[in-house]
Every structure is written in C-alpha cells, then in structure tokens.
Amino acid sequence: MDFGLTETQELIKASAREFLEEKSDPAVVRAVADGDSDAIAELWKDVVELGWPSLTIPEEHGGAGLTFSDLAVLLEELGAKLAPTPIVESSISSWIIERFASDSIKSDLLPKVAEGEVLITPAIVERDASWDPESTKLAATRSGSNLVITGEKRFVAFAEQATHALTLVRTDDGEPALVVVPIWKADGVEQTPLKHSSGVPVSSLAFNELEVAETNIVATGDQALKAAEELIAAGGVARSAQLAGLGRAVVDATVEYTANREQFGVPVGSFQAVQHHLADMAIAAKQVNHLVHSAAWSFSREGYSVDTAAQAKIAASDKIAALCWTAHQCHGAIGFTWEHDLHLYTRRALAWKTDYGDSAFHKEKLANAMGL
Amino acid sequence: MTVRIVVLAKQVPDPETPPSQFKIDESTNSVVPPSGVPPVVNGFDLNAVEAALLLRDGGADVEITVLSVGSEFVMDAMKKPLAMGADRLVLVDEEGLDKIDSSATVKVLAAAIEKDGPFDLILGGRQASDWDQAHVTLGLAEVLGLPLVSLVQKLEIDGDSLSLQRVIPDGYQAITAPVPSVLTITNELGEPRYPNLRGIMQASRKKPEILSLADLGLSASDLTPKLELKKLYVPESNKQVELIEGEDEADSGKKLALRLREEKLI
Numbered sequence: 001m002d003f004g005l006t007e008t009q010e011l012i013k014a015s016a017r018e019f020l021e022e023k024s025d026p027a028v029v030r031a032v033a034d035g036d037s038d039a040i041a042e043l044w045k046d047v048v049e050l051g052w053p054s055l056t057i058p059e060e061h062g063g064a065g066l067t068f069s070d071l072a073v074l075l076e077e078l079g080a081k082l083a084p085t086p087i088v089e090s091s092i093s094s095w096i097i098e099r100f101a102s103d104s105i106k107s108d109l110l111p112k113v114a115e116g117e118v119l120i121t122p123a124i125v126e127r128d129a130s131w132d133p134e135s136t137k138l139a140a141t142r143s144g145s146n147l148v149i150t151g152e153k154r155f156v157a158f159a160e161q162a163t164h165a166l167t168l169v170r171t172d173d174g175e176p177a178l179v180v181v182p183i184w185k186a187d188g189v190e191q192t193p194l195k196h197s198s199g200v201p202v203s204s205l206a207f208n209e210l211e212v213a214e215t216n217i218v219a220t221g222d223q224a225l226k227a228a229e230e231l232i233a234a235g236g237v238a239r240s241a242q243l244a245g246l247g248r249a250v251v252d253a254t255v256e257y258t259a260n261r262e263q264f265g266v267p268v269g270s271f272q273a274v275q276h277h278l279a280d281m282a283i284a285a286k287q288v289n290h291l292v293h294s295a296a297w298s299f300s301r302e303g304y305s306v307d308t309a310a311q312a313k314i315a316a317s318d319k320i321a322a323l324c325w326t327a328h329q330c331h332g333a334i335g336f337t338w339e340h341d342l343h344l345y346t347r348r349a350l351a352w353k354t355d356y357g358d359s360a361f362h363k364e365k366l367a368n369a370m371g372l
Numbered sequence: 373m374t375v376r377i378v379v380l381a382k383q384v385p386d387p388e389t390p391p392s393q394f395k396i397d398e399s400t401n402s403v404v405p406p407s408g409v410p411p412v413v414n415g416f417d418l419n420a421v422e423a424a425l426l427l428r429d430g431g432a433d434v435e436i437t438v439l440s441v442g443s444e445f446v447m448d449a450m451k452k453p454l455a456m457g458a459d460r461l462v463l464v465d466e467e468g469l470d471k472i473d474s475s476a477t478v479k480v481l482a483a484a485i486e487k488d489g490p491f492d493l494i495l496g497g498r499q500a501s502d503w504d505q506a507h508v509t510l511g512l513a514e515v516l517g518l519p520l521v522s523l524v525q526k527l528e529i530d531g532d533s534l535s536l537q538r539v540i541p542d543g544y545q546a547i548t549a550p551v552p553s554v555l556t557i558t559n560e561l562g563e564p565r566y567p568n569l570r571g572i573m574q575a576s577r578k579k580p581e582i583l584s585l586a587d588l589g590l591s592a593s594d595l596t597p598k599l600e601l602k603k604l605y606v607p608e609s610n611k612q613v614e615l616i617e618g619e620d621e622a623d624s625g626k627k628l629a630l631r632l633r634e635e636k637l638i
Contacts, residue, residue: 006576007447007448007451007576008572008573008576010448011448011451011452011455011567011572011575011576012569012572014448014449014452015452015455015566015567015572018566019566049568050566050567050568050569051568051569051570052569054569055569064569064570064573066569066573259392
C-alpha cells in the first residue's frame with residue numbers, strides 16, 4: 001500500500017508552496033492582522049484564479065471534483081504560511097451544501113462558489129460560545145414562504161468578505177434548520193468586527209428580522225443536526241490540516257534557528273536539552289499530520305468517520321499549541337519580540353485550537369463514538 | 373494554422389536547496405542529490421514555457437511540446453509545464469543521460485526534434501541553473517541549421533514572421549526573425565504562471581511520451597563527451613568579521629570606506 005501523496009497532491013503541494021511563498025509572506029500576514037482588508041481581497045482574487053475554492057466541488061457543478069484528502073494537502077500549505085484566506089470556510093460550506101442541500105440550491109450556489117462569485121462562511125457559535133448544534137437559539141419565524149431571523153451568531157470568520165453565511169437556526173416549531181443566509185450588505189444584518197488573536201477578520205453577526213426565502217433551507221430537523229455535526233467535524237479536520245502545516249513550519253523555523261544561534265561557542269541546537277525539545281516538536285507535528293490525513297481520507301460523499309475526525313482535532317488542538325510554546329523556549333528572548341514572526345504562529349495556533357471545537361469538545365464526541 | 377512549439381526543459385537540483393545540504397562527491401566529480409529535496413524544472417525553462425503560453429493567450433493556435441533529456445525523472449516536477457498549460461511531455465529517458473555533456477545533449481535533442489518535428493519554434497531557457505553554461509540551445513540551433521536569437525524578453529508571431537525583443541545591457545534590440553527559429557528566453561519575460569487546479573488535473577491525466585536512444589537511432593557511442601570535467605569542488609569561504617569603530621557615525625563611515633579601499637573592494 002502506498003501511503004505517499006498522489007501525483008495530483010504533489011502538484012497541488014508544490015504549486016501552493018510556490019504561490020504562498022510569494023503571496024502570503026509575513027508582511028501580508030501582518031497587514032491582514034492590522035486590518036488591511038485590501039490585502040485579503042488581493043490574495044483571494046489570486047486564490048480564485050488558481051481554482052482553489054472549486055477543489056472539492058463536483059465537476060457537474062463547475063468544480064474540480066477532488067477529494068477531502070486533496071483539500072487537506074492544500075490546507076497544510078495554507079497553514080504553514082498562515083495564509084489569510086477563507087478556503088476552509090468556503091470549502092466546508094460547499095461540502096455540506098453538496099452533501100445535504102436540494103438540487104436547486106446546489107446548482108444555483110456551487111458553480112458560483114467555484115468561480116469565487118459567492119463566498120459562504122459557517123456561522124454556528126452563539127453567545128454561549130458552544131459548538132454543540134443542540135444549543136442553537138437563533139430564532140427563525142415562518143412568515144409566508146420566508147423565514148424571519150432574529151438573534152446573533154458569534155466568531156464568524158471572514159464574515160466581512162463573505163456573501164452568505166451557512167447558519168443553524170431554530171424555527172418557531174422548535175426544530176433546527178440549516179440555512180444559507182445572504183449577508184453581503186444585507187438590510188437586517190449588522191456586523192461587529194471582534195478583536196481576535198487569529199489575525200484574520202472575525203465578526204459577530206446580529207440578525208434583525210432578516211427575511212430569507214425558505215428555499216434557502218439546506219436541511220431541517222435531525223437532518224439539520226446531522227449536517228451541522230458534519231460541518232463541525234469537517235471544519236475541525238480542515239483546521240487540523242492547517243495546524244499540521246503550521247506545526248511543521250514552526251519546527252522547521254526552530255531547527256534553523258537553533259542550528260545557527262550560537263552560545264558558548266557552539267550552536268544551541270547541539271545541546272541535548274534543546275535537541276529533546278526539537279525531537280518532541282517534530283514527533284508532535286508528524287503525529288498530527290498522520291491523524292489529519294487519516295481523518296481527511298474518511299470523508300467521502302457517503303459520510304465520514306466520527307472517531308478519526310475527533311482524534312485529529314484533539315491532537316491538533318493540544319499538540320500544536322504546546323509545540324508553539326516549546327518553540328518560544330527554544331528561541332529564547334528573540335521569540336518573544338513583536339518583530340519576530342513566531343508570535344504570528346502561536347496566536348494563530350491558539351485561535352485554531354478552539355475553532356470548530358476544542359479538544360474537550362471532541363473528546364466527548366470520541367467517547368460517544370466509542371460507546372463510552 | 374497550428375504553430376508547433378517545442379520547449380526544452382531540464383530537471384535540475386532545486387536552487388533553493390539549503391547550502392548545508394549541498395554536497396559534492398569529489399571522487400566522481402558529481403553532485404550528491406540532497407535527500408528530501410526533490411529536483412525541479414530549470415526556472416529559465418519555465419520562462420520559455422510561459423513565452424509559449426503567452427502566444428496562446430494572445431490568440432495564436434499553438435501546440436506546446438515540452439522535451440527533456442535525462443534519467444530518473446521526478447514526474448511531480450517534470451509535469452509542472454503540463455500543469456501550466458503545455459500540451460505534451462516528451463522525455464528521452466535512459467540511464468546515464470543526466471550525466472552527458474552539452475554537446476551530447478544537443479545531439480539527442482536534435483534527433484528527438486527531427487523525429488517528432490517539424491516544429492515552428494524551438495524555445496529554451498537562457499541557461500540552466502545547475503551548470504549555467506548556456507550551451508545547449510545555442511548548439512541546437514547550429515546543429516539544426518536554424519536562426520538563433522538569444523535572451524528574448526518578448527515575442528509575437530505573425531504568420532511566418534517573429535517580432536522579438538532581445539535584452540542587451542542598456543535596453544533591448546527589436547529583431548524580426550523567420551519561422552522556424554530557435555530562441556532562448558530570459559527571465560525579463562516575466563514570472564511563469566502558477567499552475568491552477570484545472571491545469572494540475574489535466575497534467576495528472578496526461579502520460580509523458582518516453583523515448584530511448586534506440587528510438588532516436590542513437591547509441592551510447594554516439595555521445596562521446598567533448599568536455600572533460602577536471603575537478604568539481606565547493607570553494608572554501610572564510611567568514612571573518614571586523615568591527616570598524618569611530619568616534620561617531622561619520623567617522624565610522626570614513627574608516628569603513630578606507631578599509632574597503634585597502635582591500636580593493638571599492
């Protein structure tokens with residue numbers, strides 16, 4: 001059995017690495033963290049030209065029809081360069097729409113997503129900061145052939161750039177529903193940008209009697225909960241892929257630093273205590289990498305493995321954030337300065353640690369899946 | 373009418389290989405392939421691929437064939453021109469062909485072009501980043517008896533005529549050349565495009581056409597080298613730091629300038 005990347009994946013990896021080296025350098029990452037939305041738009045335009053938003057969309061809807069495993073390869077590279085671009089948001093939203101929505105929603109939205117005309121971002125979390133779909137309170141009242149939505153969603157990534165949100169609501173009969181909601185300059189939607197450690201735009205969305213056609217409903221009842229569960233699992237694995245790339249980049253940077261920084265006339269990397277740190281970091285990054293690819297492989301048009309998805313996010317959340325702290329130890333004082341790029345990685349890792357559920361959330365999923 | 377273009381491409385060690393991983397085996401006068409760093413297509417050859425693609429973007433009906441001579445090809449690297457938009461990949465692949473000199477390479481390329489031709493344009497990078505000799509494309513023009521224009525930064529095709537800009541130290545020359553011609557493309561043409569997802573998928577589906585020396589009517593005895601490599605080594609470099617101190621910045625600057633002049637560096 002060949003556990004290596006396929007030829008397509010190798011080409012995706014090489015192409016992404018080369019592109020991001022030039023287009024997502026630390027200056028761009030810092031500019032976006034400082035609120036430069038033009039930098040996001042410029043990068044997104046290039047990303048759309050490369051066809052990345054179309055990666056997992058089926059060919060019949062204008063996409064490339066590639067797999068979640070192929071997506072994970074791209075996401076690792078995006079994570080390694082901290083690319084401030086909403087590929088995770090767009091990809092998992094279109095994945096869920098393809099899996100659960102009606103043919104009319106699919107044929108209307110997916111070709112536009114593939115072309116970059118439409119950008120859909122998930123909006124799941126509310127005031128209680130929970131990723132549990134059962135805790136949804138955002139109210140949607142039926143009015144004729146519309147839903148009237150009132151309430152709030154929080155921590156919505158790239159909401160400023162998105163045209164639509166894929167959001168979970170609770171209808172007046174108490175049933176959950178997953179709905180595609182147009183948010184771009186929409187009356188009845190107020191965006192409040194949040195100060196966020198991730199370094200990318202994150203907002204709260206306040207819906208004030210926003211009318212949305214019932215035809216925008218992707219799924220209702222148990223099917224809506226199932227779709228939301230899969231959305232969170234897919235988001236968790238996608239973030240884990242980015243964390244795997246981030247971890248690899250931090251390990252590489254730390255090895256390079258300790259190989260060159262001299263103390264007592266020798267590189268600090270020659271000290272056994274530092275070597276132990278580096279070995280632990282390398283092992284952690286590789287473990288996450290393997291778990292991510294195992295989890296990504298389980299996603300198909302028929303479903304996914306709850307166990308492996310949870311395992312990947314648990315490991316990524318815990319190990320990569322810890323790896324970043326160890327990297328600061330190995331870098332010494334320079335690693336704690338604003339001018340050094342290491343804090344960009346650490347802050348992103350801390351933000352992604354809780355995104356789509358932290359390790360405690362996914363441990364419960366794993367325990368349930370194991371029948372405990 | 374379809375313009376048939378062949379672009380010469382060479383697999384080379386990645387120029388971004390960290391210096392610490394660059395090793396030479398002095399007993400065999402050869403570079404030891406760095407572990408974990410896959411080879412790449414010579415960057416200047418990608419400029420040549422880009423030149424061909426720009427003709428297509430400009431409305432010309434072109435068929436782009438990428439031709440390479442070597443062995444142990446890494447397909448993920450060699451398929452990059454296909455992912456950029458080239459139509460075919462032809463590899464003359466036989467053990468030892470990655471070690472032949474430029475005159476033998478010219479012989480093999482000429483035979484492959486004659487077998488697969490005729491071509492309207494033969495494009496190559498200005499030089500290869502492994503040896504930087506810039507021999508092969510020039511020699512190929514000589515062997516094929518075709519006009520050669522080197523260091524082309526812009527090209528347009530109109531029927532049987534090419535309008536070219538050739539880079540010179542203080543500007544460029546405007547040149548008209550006939551079709552067929554051989555051109556070397558320089559990096560002033562612009563950055564090669566990044567492969568998009570559609571291109572990557574098309575490249576994955578295409579199989580390279582593999583030729584052997586026998587397919588070209590050649591044998592190892594036809595490839596006797598004309599160059600002899602006497603010695604290959606990494607030059608020693610000594611890093612010494614000398615701090616120049618002065619009473620103030622202006623004084624330090626003056627002393628630095630004097631020191632640099634003493635060393636004949638300025």
